[in-house]
Amino acid sequence: MKQITVLSGKGGTGKTTIVASFTVLAGKCVVADCDVDAPDLHLLLNPQVQEEDFRGSKLATIDSEKCIRCGLCKKSCRFNAISDEFKVNPFACECCGVCTIVCPKKAIELKDRISGQVYTSKTLYGYMVYALLYPGESNSGKLVSLVRQKARTLSARKKSDIVLIDGAPGIGCPVIASVTGADAGLIVTEPTVSGVHDLVRALELLAHFNILPMVLINKYDLNVEKSEEIIEFCHNMNVNVVGKIPFDRLVTEAMVNGRPIVEYAPESSVAKELRRIWDKVHSIVKEGG
């Protein structure tokens, strides 16, 4: 089983558009949407949910009957999560448990709560795992790890040899969780100052975790000069640029219609380039051992 994570650093470069198309092209694969803060791959792949699960976390809860309002918990809380009325603010509480220790009346308990939902589903093209973190909840990295674990299990059960991972923008906790242990990281970038800046950061992240990097330049013709810069930079860093995709309104049109571009306009130049890129990515990852 090979795991390929698509990431970008900068948001809005086209990760989801590309993953949706790869899903169609890969045939029998399992796709994992690891952008749990703002997942939207399911909007393009129309999955039928087969199984639901949730990720739980904890929340300090004060029993007002037992509470003597001594204020020790409030004073000890590093996160200012306890109000003057001795109520716990669920968004501020990090469930460290200090309050349960300092409370002389044992009036505080860490209780379970649900912080996000995970869905295992079937699409026209294969299987998909995705999740939805509830607003204001933290620990999206842990939810990502759960999504990936389910995707791997599903892939083994369905004997698919590819797990495609749609990562979140940025290089923080959820992105780290979506690249850890992957066989390759495909960075989707665009020829803009911010695109290049964030590409460099994403490359550093992959290097740090020793993950094979690949680069795809999306909307390359918006600034051909900058695209050349990226190609040269990658060349010097010994990073494979697997292809470049032109800007095309058809891509947005496909998105508006909720369909992957390779299926919406299979004869378009974008779709042709995507097919070529997928074949290349697939063969590089397969050769990786």
Added chain:
Amino acid sequence: MFTGLGDERVYEYCRGKGIPIMLEIPFSTRIAELYSKGIPFVEEMPGWKESLKQVFEEAKRAAGK
């Protein structure tokens, strides 16, 4: 809101929720090119500075500041 590429859904959503649309910026390759070079489009394209200033003022007023 950037317009000219999508459909009516955002308008419908905002109308339904009573969310004001303060400004519409039609899709433009020129804006994308300027952005790619790191130049704020208001610096190069006449007229937009005023409209964006106005949005800023309105937003401040709406926020009660």
